[in-house]
Amino acid sequence: MELTLTPDMLLVLGLVGFTVIMLILEWVRADIVALLVLVVIGITGLMPVDQLFDGFAGNAVISLIAVMIMGAGLDRTGVLAKAASFILRLAGGVETRVSLLLNAMAGALSSVIQSQALATLFLPVSSRISARTGMPLKRLLLPMACCILCGTNMTLISNSPLILLNDLIASADRNLPPGAQTIEPFKLFAITPIGIPLLLVGLAYFAFLTPRLLPEEAEAKPKVTPGRTESYFAETYGIKGEVIELTVTADSPLVGMSIGEAEALEGAPMILAIKNGNESRLAPPSDQMVWVGTVLGVLGPRPDVNDFAQAMKCRPGNRLQALADMFNPTRAGISEAVIPPASRFVNQQVGELRLRKRFGISVLAVYRGDQVFRGEDVRKVTLHAGDTMVLHGFWRDIALAAESRDLVPVTDIPSEESRPGKIWHALAFFALAMALGLFTNLKLSVAMMTGAVGMLLAGVLNMDEAYAAVNWRTIFVMACLIPLGASMDSTGAAAWLAQELIAHTGHLPQWALQLCIAILALSFSQVISHVGTAVMMVPMAINIALASGGNPSVYALIVALSVSNTFLIPGASPTILVVAGPGGYRQKDFMRVGLGLTALMLVVMLVMVNVVFNR
Secondary structure, three states: OOOOOOHHHHHHHHHHHHHHHHHHHOOOOHHHHHHHHHHHHHHHOOOOHHHHOHHHHOHHHHHHHHHHHHHHHHHHOOHHHHHHHHHHHHHOOOHHHHHHHHHHHHHHHOOOOOHHHHHHHHHHHHHHHHHHHOOOOHHHHHHHHHHHHHHHHHOOOOOHHHHHHHHHHHHHHHOOOOOOOOOOOOOOOOOHHHHHHHHHHHHHHHHHHHHHHOOHHHOOOOOOOHHHHHHHHHHHHOOOOEEEEEEEOOOOOOOOOEHHHHHOOOOOOEEEEEEEOOEEEEOOOOOOEOOOOOEEEEEEOHHHHHHHHHHOOEEEOOOOOOOHHHHOOOOEEEEEEEOOOOOOOOOOEHHHHOHHHHHOOEEEEEEEOOEEEEHHHHHHOEOOOOOEEEEEEEHHHHHHHHOOOOOEEOOOOOOOOOOHHHHHHHHHHHHHHHHHHHHOOOOHHHHHHHHHHHHHHOOOOOHHHHHHHOOHHHHHHHHHHHHHHHHHHHOOHHHHHHHHHHHHHOOOOHHHHHHHHHHHHHHHHOOOOHHHHHHHHHHHHHHHHHHHOOOHHHHHHHHHHHOOOOOOOHHHOHHHHHHHHHHOOOHHHHHHHHHHHHHHHHHHHHHHHHHHHOO
């Protein structure tokens, strides 16, 4: 029976179009757009109100929350720091071997840890390896991030579209025509035979082609290590000079000024520390006052600092004395930190963050692609995901600021593992969660939450740390868009789209139809979120399979796997975006690396899906 467009279908398709446009233009945050769509669905009656918020308690959402908490527990116990040492010991310093082992370990772990979180956790691991071996960081980060994405296809617990897949299939089952056979949900490791070849192809791709894809002469940034602070930061960011003490005299115009007013003076160096009487601190807040006898620790070339000191009637010191302990490299120094996509700092000005007052950290510069903002301009910079901030402060304060996950230190800063004594507790409860998911009939959400609660009870994490570990923006986007996918099904909009597509492509064989679906899903995922693409396309793909005589499970899985194949544009994948800034990559680097890898992933994925599920 031929379907005709109804007002409800038009409304759902309009909402889909609105969602796509808003996610592309980014005029409004993605989570607000998702909430707006959810409310419109409820007001217009496209879904019963008592089912409208089921997504927040859905199997996919709860599973993802639990996986994020367990990933934070593994990080808190120092599992990944030990991984870096293991890689170095096993590789013996050989570059090709180090890169292969790093990619293999990150790819394997991505099967059980959410990809964006894993990329964030492996940033300092890669930096540590780069610092110890001299390998360019650029050759480590992008291959590692791509292999993480390849590895997420091995299970249903680390990839948001795959976590969501069974919920979308269950929704489609409720709207199947009478007599149609229901679609079986996928087991936890059902896709492992597909994911392993995908990861192996990714590993081989970078093992043989990394020097050609990322040639040494194209290096944008050298390795990151505190041992080379002066030369590295001078070369990369134009932060030149040294730390000099200035003692404010009674005749100085600075007396009675605030730090902010002093730094705004023409030719003023950056003030990194202050000592008033017996009280001293790094990164003095802008409202702290300068008095007679105040000692300022400033950063700048000595001739420029001497000129400023003469104009302001300050007494420069030949070496650090009053502030020497504060600038001890074992306690403090300059570090780089990347802004992850889920950071609360995104779209805020540096000055609004008040990092000096909150954490005692100075922002020396912000690096974005080929742009470097420094000096007075830094406070006015609006931060974007992937930006790299150059920070100065005590190592413990930088580590404390990083606990919120709003910034991720890239530099191999001296720090201690938080709870190394709990490492076996973390591994035991993680293994328990995997075993429950694999060997029992428990829902994935129950199995994963068992591991998360076990870590909390064992003291691996406290409850506040568990809340901080959850990327609530991702959770809200997923939970709010689930009803949109259900509305596509229940109103018949997905079936109508499938009917129109079959009318134009019905003569094609199954493999060609699958290729069309895969390319369409891949294309959409480059401009909107992979979760949003999966929500919109899985119902349509299932209807196309039913209309063409294909296997609906295969078509649904092809969509979920394709939307994760996002190597071409850094903004399309939070995992790639995490490494874009620290690696100093340009768009041509992503295209050079991503084009071949994308084609390989599509071919291997289509072949393996049919080999495994269409036998």
